[in-house]
Amino acid sequence: MPEEAPSLWKEGWYRFAHQCASPNFGPRPAGALIDLVVLHSISLPPGQYGTSHVAELFTNRLDWEAHPYFKSIEGLQVSAHFFITRQGDLWQFVSCKDRAWHAGVSAYRGRSNCNDDSIGIELEGLEGDTFAPAQYETLQSLIPALSTHYPVRHIAGHEHIAPGRKEDPGPGLRWDLLRKSLGFSDACYPPSTRKQPG
Numbered sequence: 250m251p252e253e254a255p256s257l258w259k260e261g262w263y264r265f266a267h268q269c270a271s272p273n274f275g276p277r278p279a280g281a282l283i284d285l286v287v288l289h290s291i292s293l294p295p296g297q298y299g300t301s302h303v304a305e306l307f308t309n310r311l312d313w314e315a316h317p318y319f320k321s322i323e324g325l326q327v328s329a330h331f332f333i334t335r336q337g338d339l340w341q342f343v344s345c346k347d348r349a350w351h352a353g354v355s356a357y358r359g360r361s362n363c364n365d366d367s368i369g370i371e372l373e374g375l376e377g378d379t380f381a382p383a384q385y386e387t388l389q390s391l392i393p394a395l396s397t398h399y400p401v402r403h404i405a406g407h408e409h410i411a412p413g414r415k416e417d418p419g420p421g422l423r424w425d426l427l428r429k430s431l432g433f434s435d436a437c438y439p440p441s442t443r444k445q446p447g
Contacts, residue, residue, distance in 0.1 A: 258398050261344030263391070266331065271307045271342040273328035273350045278365050283345065283399040285367035286392060287352055289329065289407045290374040290418035294318045298335050298373055307332070307342045327351065329369035331391065337383030339391060345399065355410040358403055363410045368395060376408075376419035385423065389430040402437060409439040 257264050277283070293302035294316045302319075305311040306327065313323040329351040332340040343349040351369030355362065370391070374380050395401055406422065407415040424442035428435065435443050 257394055258345075261346030263331075263339075263341055263345075263394065265390075265394075266339045266341035268341055269304055269308060271328040271349070272309060273307065273326045274343040274347045275350075277346070277348045281348075281366040283366050283368060284402040285357060285363060285410075286395065286401055286404045287363060287367045287369050287407060287410060288388075288404070288418050288422065289351060289369060289371045290376050290378075290380075290422075291332075291371045292373055292375055296375045296378075303332055303371070303373065304340065304342075329371040331369070332371045332373065333384050333387045333391075334373045335381045335384065337381070337387040339387050345395070352407070352410055354414065357405055357410040367410075368399070368401075372418055372422075374418065374421070376417040377421050378419070379421040380418070380423070385426055385430070388427065392427075392431055404431075404433065404437055405439050406442075409441070 262268060291303055292298055293300060293306060295318065302311060307329065309326060311319060313319045328342050328349045330341060330343045330345055330349045332342065345368055348364050349369050350364060352363040352367060357363055360366065372380055372384050407417045408419065424438060428438065
């Protein structure tokens with residue numbers, strides 16, 4: 250008999266992601282329905298790509314003296330479940346079973362505290378800037394993989410769950426590309442993103 254294919258998921262870790270465990274997480278509330286994917290953008294220092302600083306931030310190893318900007322975020326303890334580099338490389342920092350610290354004060358689809366029941370995906374980029382084709386390709390495989398394991402019904406940006414406080418990933422994200430490739434209904438996306446062509 251042929252060997253059974255390895256599972257895509259093990260204890261909330263995705264088989265095709267590089268693992269780099271963050272200490273910045275906690276338990277989800279009992280009965281949390283993990284039905285929201287939140288897209289973010291991040292680069293450290295802002296606008297500089299290809300550094301190791303995002304991973305260092307998420308694992309509490311960032312040297313606050315290494316760049317003047319880092320002093321403004323000194324002591325910050327954050328994480329996301331996933332990080333996608335400009336080359337499309339996928340890193341995972343927190344098991345999807347756990348609550349990553351990516352959303353902050355937030356509310357969406359009638360619920361507050363979006364960290365409780367969402368999966369956070371950081372795209373290497375700058376809010377308002379465009380994203381690389383390789384990043385869309387990785388998103389187009391990751392989100393369907395998530396939806397086979399979790400009841401994903403909503404996909405939103407940080408700007409949609411924390412309006413007025415956050416602006417990422419911003420207008421440079423091609424929501425129309427995601428709609429075409431993912432096949433989710435329009436109701437899955439924030440109303441403002443449905444105005445894009447496509």
